[in-house]
Amino acid sequence: MLEFIQNHVFFSLLILNYVIAIGTAFFIILNNRNPITTVSYILSLIVLPFVGLLIYFFFGQEYRKDKMFKRRKVFNDKRVKRWEKKLLLGEQKLEKYEDSFLNSHVNIVKLLQNNQKKPLTFGNDVKILLNGEKKFESLFNDLKQAKDHIHLEYYIFNSDSIGLQLIKILCKKAQEGIRVRVIYDYVGSILNGKQVKRMQSAGIEIFPFMPVWFPNLTRKLNYRDHRKIAIIDGTLGYVGGVNISDDYVNPCKKGYWRDTHLRIEGNAIKSLQSHFLLNWNFVSNQEIKIIDRFFPKMENSGEVAVQIAASGPDSNWPHIMEAIFTAINSANKSIHITTPYFIPNDQILTALKTASRRGVEVKLLIPKKGDSWAAKYATNSYILDILESDIKVYHYCKGMIHAKSMVVDGEFTTVGTSNMDYRSFEINFEVNALIYNAEISQKMISIYEKDIEECESVDMDTWKERGIRMRLKESFCRLWAPLL
The missing domain is CATH 3.30.870.10 (Endonuclease Chain A)
Structure with missing residues (x-):
């Protein structure tokens, strides 16, 4: 046996790799994590001998409850x-503000007050x-x-x-x-x-x-x-x-x-x-x-209402993702999104597509080149899907757009550190400012329109014609989206 191992070192190591990988796969499945994440890690264990194990042990262990x-x-x-x-704010005050400036966005305030005890602050x-x-x-x-x-x-x-x-x-x-x-x-x-x-x-x-x-x-x-x-x-x-x-x-x-x-x-x-x-x-x-x-x-320093949302593996829920999800579902007229990395989870993707199909104008502004080839291809893999739901997609051509913002109905704005991707929603420590103010929101829309002047609008028919090589890159990178 020892002689066989010595003569077939690589083969022996490969067998050992897959023995460990199978045990690790069972452990991942028993953790009952997000199915997309689970499949991504198991796939890496299968198709990437040795490297797959390193990916999981370096990046895949879950410590939210640790x-x-x-x-x-x-x-x-x-x-x-x-x-x-x-x-x-109590229910009575929230009802009062709902009738004045919060409108349908009052549910975002309630969500963060209940989840994080983070109040809506005035005088900003x-x-x-x-x-x-x-x-x-x-x-x-x-x-x-x-x-x-x-x-x-x-x-x-x-x-x-x-x-x-x-x-x-x-x-x-x-x-x-x-x-x-x-x-x-x-x-x-x-x-x-x-x-x-x-x-x-x-x-x-x-x-x-x-x-x-x-x-x-x-x-x-x-x-x-x-x-x-x-x-x-x-x-x-x-x-x-x-x-x-x-x-x-x-x-x-x-x-x-x-x-x-x-x-x-x-x-x-x-x-x-x-x-x-x-x-x-x-x-x-x-x-x-x-x-x-x-x-x-x-x-009082001003008249702007602001709420702070923070998230990370130390929190019980992905607060920023939930706030963005609630904001999208509260939209009645328009949603303007700017993000350097658009690798959404199923909740955000479904919310955006259904918002567009119920008549909300949804615009997404992303970099044409980006600063990460893997994230760029993963982002591109979602474009056709959202174009089919009549969401307008713009590629920023002047350089890298790293801004992370969303404006809803010209009344609500969020600006912060969170990208619209799995890593920001679930893994990293992030913080966003949520602004309930029409004047700030209108300024942000004006900035958005100026940014669009430096963009190319993505046409669905043209996008469908991109080559098979490009599509393979996109599909491959999308498999690893939870790891990016």
Whole structure:
């Protein structure tokens, strides 16, 4: 037997691979996960010897209910509960607002209040910032004015020109006595040790999100902190698609980069703050003391109603996906979607197609080239299906469109970090701002129409004529959609 193994090493390893793969497949089936995800992983185990096992052990293990994500102490803090209870709206007030400005979107408010205890906040001022250059100009100015604390949480924090400018500002503020806390994703960021030490020496508290060290690699690589938020003094903050990198400032080495970020000042920042503190406790392995300065009283900054939705494997439900699903089903006139990656689950896909077929004008704006060939082909595999439901599809040709937004009926808008794909809905830590305001929504539609000027409209007859080679690529990538 030993001699046979020695003479047939590859064949023996192949047999061992499939023995382990069969056991793993049974384990996946017994977990009763999403059937599409289950089939994708089992298929990878069958058709990709050795590689399939690596894919599953690196990316496929489910930890939504694992102890590593059971970290709710921030939400149970008496100060957090006090401001949430004060801001949460009862049925009578919701009925009143439903008749005024919420209209059919009141169900989104109810959903998040019931699921996450995240209130609809008033007295907010919201500014739309197009592209990295506008975002960084505004953010850097606000950071320089910070008087108490600065909290940053970013998927990509690079040690390039923009990153170094930010680090310089943060170090200066920390040396002035301002408390600066930074979370950066270990996988997404390229932040060298020298700059981390520089920040720490200046008094900045900085921690990576789930650093990948073997043998913990298999349980940590899959779940990433995809958020891009900044909170200043607990009164104003930023959320959207723009990371800390030169790639987001035009002109950049990748070509033109189109993105959308929000500057919010007002009570909505309290919700953003609580989610940051929750992650801070996790990455720092500390129980940060919740102080009143994190949730200061403030005068009305504006007239915009905002609700914050956050999701990740630490939550019981995919809150952002459910909010988007509810918004689509509440639409009566129009839906304008911009996303860099359109790899929807069955719920979102069905909601969009049925909305279009019941008379709602649905428009989808996606990049023509994109920054990921696999995601591009997977996205393309859905185009014919939605074109057949009379959904209008636009390919952005000027460069990469990375904005993540949706406008419904010219009344409701969501902008945030979540793509319209399985990874954002189920795996990554994401956060979106939900805005119930016609003026902001109309501004977003105007921006959308300008973006369409840089697009090609996808014609169904022309799309059907694409070659078999292209269709095979699309179908192959769609099989791995839950893994992308």
